[in-house]
Amino acid sequence: MIAGTEEEASDLNRRNFLVTSLAVGFAVAASPVMAQAIHTSDEGLVAGEVQMPVPGGTIPAYRAYPAAGGPFPTILVVQEIFGVHEHIKDVCRRIAKLGYYAIAPELYARQGDVSKLQSVNEIFAQVVSKVSDEQVNGDLDAAVAYARGTGKADVSRLGINGFCWGGRIVWLYAAHNPAVKAGVSWYGLLNTPPWNPKGTSAISVAKRVKPPVLGLYAAKDGFIPASDIDAMRREIRGSKSEIVVYNDVExxxxxxxxxxxxxxAAQDGWRRMQEWFRMNGVA
Incomplete structure (x- = not known):
């Protein structure tokens, strides 16, 4: 290695990436945190933060996988609006306990740290509106490459699982990467994102989605009207994708x-997620 190269790369990363480590605990804007919050032990797992190479530097990611055996089928876990905070880390551990290599990259790393912002509106205005779909797809590609390089992840059995902001990304990434075997979108926005009126809608890419995607939606969702769900169902008709709507939930x-x-609804969705991945070659 040429002298100074590693230091220069580190300096470049500090200049161009605003987030260099994952949030501790829950995002402020997600408060109040309820006592019912689930905590999954990392016993029997290799779990924690890693630095993942992407064009121009590195971004932090949380990954978890069983301590023994492997390589394991791989699940990309795509963050909520609140970034990779404690809930998303816990989801990674839950998935790892099922026998998967789970990885959740911090997809806002270039634009800012949302964990300290006070409201969802601030998160949209200050960070999310600046995050392009092309950047997200590229960083998820980098996560697949990183996982492959560990020797613990079998990316020929690749799935993607995303929530809220990340639920929309599931549809978009499934259209982007034909190597995905299956995806699960939890209440992912289907129409044009309000933070970017020129952004891509999930509905508009539905015909290009080749991997089967399971959409898990809520009948009382204040962000996703029934008309959008109906429109998406029309677009995926004839494909292997499906949408389930839970009544009386938000x-x-x-x-x-x-x-x-x-x-x-959460437990039923988790059961369906597992069955979906097994049924579609991510196991």
């Missing part, structure tokens, strides 16, 4: 740390 029904949590 957006964020799997977010066990929030008042929107619905144990019945």
């Amino acid at each position: 957006h964020g029904f799997n977010a066990d740390y929030r008042p929107s949590y619905n144990p019945s």
Whole structure:
């Protein structure tokens, strides 16, 4: 290695990437954190933060996988609006306990740290509006490459699982990467994102989605109207993708740390997620 190269790369990363480590605990804007929040032990796992190479530097990611055996089928875990905070880390551990290599890259790393912002509106205005879909797809590609390089992840059995902001990304990434075997979108926005009126909608790429995607949606979702779900169902008709709608539940029904949590819908969705991945070659 040429002298100074590593130091120069580190300096470049500090200049161009605003987030160099993952949030500790839950994002401020997600408060109040409910006592019901689930904590999954890392016993029997290799779990924690890593630095993942991307064009121009590195970004932090959380990864978890079983301590023994491998390589394991691989699940990309795509963050909520709140970034890779404690809930998303816990989801990675839950998935790892099922026998997967799970990795959640911090996809806002170039634009800013949302964990300290006070409201969802601030998160949209200050960070999310600046995050392009092309950047996200590229960073998820980098996560696949990173996982492959560890020797612990079998990326020929690749799935993607995303929530809220990340639920929309599931549809977009499934259209982007034909190597994905299956995806699960938890209450992912389907129409044009309000933070970017020129952004791509999930509905508009539905015909290009070749991997089967399972959409898990809420009948009382204040962000995703029934008309959008109906439109998406029309677009995926004839494909292997499916949409399930839970009655009498709200957006964020799997977010066990929030008042929107619905144990019945969350547990059924988790069961369906596992079956979907097994049925479609991610096992």
